[in-house]
Amino acid sequence: xxxxxxxxxxxxxxxxxxxxDIEASLDRAAATCLARGAQLTELRRQVLRLVLDSAQPIGxxxxxxxxxxxxxxxxxxxxxRALDFLIEHGLIHKIERLNAFVGCAEEPGHGHTHAHPxxxxxxxxxxxxxxxxVCDESVAGAVAAAAGRLGFxxxxxxxxxxxxxxxxxxxxxxxx
Amino acid sequence: xxxxxxxxxxxxxxxxxxxxDIEASLDRAAATCLARGAQLTELRRQVLRLVLDSAQPIGxxxxxxxxxxxxxxxxxxxxxRALDFLIEHGLIHKIERLNAFVGCAEEPGHGHTHAHPxxxxxxxxxxxxxxxxVCDESVAGAVAAAAGRLGFxxxxxxxxxxxxxxxxxxxxxxxx
DNA sequence: GGTCATGATGATACACTATATCAGGCCAGC
DNA sequence: GCTGGCCTGATATAGTGTATCATCATGACC
Ligand SMILES: [Zn+2]
Ligand SMILES: [Zn+2]
Ligand SMILES: [Zn+2]
Ligand SMILES: [Zn+2]
Numbered sequence: 001x002x003x004x005x006x007x008x009x010x011x012x013x014x015x016x017x018x019x020x021d022i023e024a025s026l027d028r029a030a031a032t033c034l035a036r037g038a039q040l041t042e043l044r045r046q047v048l049r050l051v052l053d054s055a056q057p058i059g060x061x062x063x064x065x066x067x068x069x070x071x072x073x074x075x076x077x078x079x080x081r082a083l084d085f086l087i088e089h090g091l092i093h094k095i096e097r098l099n100a101f102v103g104c105a106e107e108p109g110h111g112h113t114h115a116h117p118x119x120x121x122x123x124x125x126x127x128x129x130x131x132x133x134v135c136d137e138s139v140a141g142a143v144a145a146a147a148g149r150l151g152f153x154x155x156x157x158x159x160x161x162x163x164x165x166x167x168x169x170x171x172x173x174x175x176x
Numbered sequence: 177x178x179x180x181x182x183x184x185x186x187x188x189x190x191x192x193x194x195x196x197d198i199e200a201s202l203d204r205a206a207a208t209c210l211a212r213g214a215q216l217t218e219l220r221r222q223v224l225r226l227v228l229d230s231a232q233p234i235g236x237x238x239x240x241x242x243x244x245x246x247x248x249x250x251x252x253x254x255x256x257r258a259l260d261f262l263i264e265h266g267l268i269h270k271i272e273r274l275n276a277f278v279g280c281a282e283e284p285g286h287g288h289t290h291a292h293p294x295x296x297x298x299x300x301x302x303x304x305x306x307x308x309x310v311c312d313e314s315v316a317g318a319v320a321a322a323a324g325r326l327g328f329x330x331x332x333x334x335x336x337x338x339x340x341x342x343x344x345x346x347x348x349x350x351x352x
Numbered sequence: 353g354g355t356c357a358t359g360a361t362g363a364t365a366c367a368c369t370a371t372a373t374c375a376g377g378c379c380a381g382c
Numbered sequence: 383g384c385t386g387g388c389c390t391g392a393t394a395t396a397g398t399g400t401a402t403c404a405t406c407a408t409g410a411c412c
Contacts, residue, residue, distance in 0.1 A: 039388090096273055125328075153339045158334065159319065161319060249363075252398085
């Protein structure tokens with residue numbers, strides 16, 4: 001499987017943690033949770049690790065299969081409860097179009113939670129399946145303005161863009 | 177859960193704002209399909225009528241239940257195939273967050289199809305469950321700009337905003 | 353007329369996604 | 383010890399979406 005998963009923040013220190021970065025991210029996530037009076041338990045840490053370890057958005061049942069490798073007897077509620085917690089605390093996001101989950105590309109500790117989420121959008125490549133999380137304020141602003149014009153009070157915004165990533169577009173004629 | 181979704185079959189009126197406009201919309205939809213070399217068959221017309229007749233986004237299995245009132249033996253593929261067709265031709269949209277379907281608020285016949293969809297966003301009220309389709313070019317433009325900066329080629333964009341509609345916000349203290 | 357390809361629908365079964373519910377374990381505080 | 387809150391285990395079920403094959407109508411073609 002290709003490992004070129006989209007990186008929205010070119011050259012930045014954000015992006016999907018890979019390899020050894022994952023454990024550091026887990027530690028930061030644990031600290032974030034503690035500061036909020038919540039606990040990143042071993043189960044939740046395992047699920048978060050599996051999400052972060054996946055190069056692409058991963059479904060709840062795929063997570064469940066992998067989780068069973070280290071936690072025998074895990075069942076759907078096991079993983080769904082962990083996912084709910086992780087979403088609640090802004091550590092992962094759900095991509096609605098795919099019924100799948102990805103780690104948040106923003107560093108934790110910025111006060112992002114389910115109640116105060118950071119603006120984010122997903123670019124989903126229909127060819128290689130990679131996704132990139134972008135945090136474009138102008139998109140969020142345009143949405144807020146359009147909603148405000150209608151007197152609508154925004155709580156949460158889902159933006160999911162389907163298309164072809166730069167890498168696939170560049171290589172479409174050489175490997176298609 | 178509100179209970180004013182209606183139980184009637186293909187009656188002409190339920191007190192919905194659209195009312196008798198629905199049959200006219202169906203006729204326009206049929207013409208649009210014909211012009212594209214497709215046919216809005218009786219089944220598809222029935223499903224589209226049920227979607228348009230629903231005051232709120234309606235799920236596939238709720239549609240199936242109602243469809244069985246006029247087409248005995250209807251099964252999940254019956255309604256999903258019709259829905260796929262209607263989406264393909266831009267006559268309805270799917271709201272991913274709700275796993276539900278709504279009629280397109282834009283008039284058909286503007287060349288909107290699955291291949292060339294019009295920009296649209298949904299405002300979903302978390303209190304009354306109503307949704308509004310808005311067609312804000314600036315939102316679409318901001319998304320296109322953000323994606324373009326990353327070399328991402330946009331094919332389709334999903335924007336779904338959860339919040340409180342103006343009506344519910346105005347009446348939040350007067351009625352449960 | 354007969355044959356064949358196409359598209360739509362009927363019908364059965366299945367896969368995938370998510371939640372409800374109850375029971376048991378753990379720990380802090382009283 | 384007891385209680386209450388939180389987390390997890392475990393079973394069952396609800397909700398959403400597809401795969402597959404059969405049947406039927408249509409229209410092109412010979
Ligand atoms: Zn994020
Ligand atoms: Zn790609
Ligand atoms: Zn529309
Ligand atoms: Zn409302």
